[in-house]
């Protein structure tokens with residue numbers, strides 16, 4: 001999947017030689033994607049436990065019940081680690097789409113996905129809060145890991161029986177950093193809210209798995225954790241680096257679109 005992409009109205013868009021194109025609505029979004037510094041910090045953190053376990057759990061959820069020739073879309077792909085691990089576990093995937101607001105992220109994700117799989121990979125720089133430039137009912141597995149969750153649009157692009165694999169933080173996630181003023185708080189009742197919004201969009205909860213562990217007390221890694229997340233856009237100057245390990249506690253939720 002490279003070269004030219006066409007829409008139902010006959011418009012054609014060329015991917016650049018790095019394998020991605022930019023599809024914003026007429027008015028460019030007023031939000032920022034991850035910066036190169038945030039992406040570099042994320043790469044380092046995702047290479048450590050317990051994030052490696054989370055990647056494995058995501059890939060297993062993607063592969064469960066998937067048939068040969070599945071289409072995978074990573075919506076808010078970042079540098080594409082989750083998509084690459086998931087693609088490697090799918091049987092002859094038909095195509096993969098790496099989508100994010102950050103061109104640096106899409107570029108890295110396309111490269112990584114192509115290393116992991118022979119499937120055609122296309123990258124799209126887009127705003128997840130706008131109508132997605134994806135046809136209805138064509139995606140078998142949609143990934144959405146710590147990224148904006150536009151559930152009505154995710155449900156629309158999923159094929160009947162397709163699945164959305166999403167990850168949300170539990171209240172204790174990175175709690176030591178929140179206590180030290182380095183992170184944005186997790187809203188209480190987040191899981192219930194996501195589940196009820198998903199049901200409204202036509203997505204039924206199929207499975208929920210908790211993934212928890214500790215990041216070792218290591219100042220560079222802890223600094224990376226702060227740098228890689230949305231809090232990096234709201235850098236706090238009075239943050240104290242915690243001395244002990246940092247809790248990672250998330251829920252992997254799998255939703256199915258009704259047939």
Ligand SMILES: C[S@@+](CC[C@H](N)C(=O)[O-])C[C@H]1O[C@@H](n2cnc3c(N)ncnc32)[C@H](O)[C@@H]1O
Pocket residue numbers: 029031032033034042046076077078079080081082099100101102105126127128129144145146147148228229230
């Ligand atoms: C916390 S990162 C997660 C990235 C990746 N899924 C991971 O876990 O490594 C959130 C991602 O969402 C992207 N993002 C933020 N707002 C977005 C928007 N409105 N549309 C598309 N992507 C967005 C950021 O650029 C970033 O790559």
